[in-house]
Amino acid sequence: MMNDDIAEILITEEQLQRRVRELAAEISIAYAGKEPLLVAVLKGGVVFMADLMRHLTIHHAIDFMATSSYGAATESSGVVRILKDLEEPIEGLDVLVVEDIIDSGNTLDYLRRLLLARNPASLRIVALLSKPSRRRVNVPIDWIGFEIPDRFVVGYGLDFAERYRNLPFIAVLKPEAYARGPAV
Ligand code: IMP
Ligand code: MG
DSSP states (O other), X not given: OGGXXXXXXXXOHHHHHHHHHHHHHXXXXXXXXXXXEEEEEETTHHHHHHHHHHTOOSOOEEEEEEEEEOSOTTOOOSOEEEEEOOSSOOTTOEEEEEEEEESSSHHHHHHXXXXXXXXXXXXXXXXXXXXXXXXXXXXXXXXXXEEOOSOOEEBTTBOBTTBSTTOSSEEEEOHXXXXXXXXX
């Protein structure tokens, strides 16, 4: 059973939903009179964006990018690859990148530079989670949902070996669940 693998819930479903509504209200104000393009970073940012956009009161469009970093499953190596790019040019658009978590900062730093080079009217970032103690690259983040300690978390879009993205809360797994590794 999936729930037997959970050691601890760090952020409950209620806390997540309340914070997402707050962020959506702030973002709606920040983009008043504009029509931003929300770019979710696949796959982890999908659950967050799906909830966030339902609470936005402004018109907006959505698109997706997929990145991958070389290296072990729970560590970002600093080398980022683009696996899926945006469908349209973003020149002149107000772009809001929607990420699940900023850890070392490598992914968002790379994405930010890549998107800025395409001359959007503005580029802002919202990250649901941040692990400040892990930061290696300083990336300006406009909105952060929650700061969390240096622990590998799952749920609400975040995975371990592609599992647990569907959990409605943010949790830490039991050591056995991490040790077991990917399903075969
Ligand atoms: P960064 O490039 O080190 O900032 O890492 C960003 C990416 O690593 C995120 O988009 C996640 O996919 C993944 N990641 C970092 N920390 C965690 C975690 O605790 N659980 C699940 N995925 C994580
Ligand atoms: Mg991941």
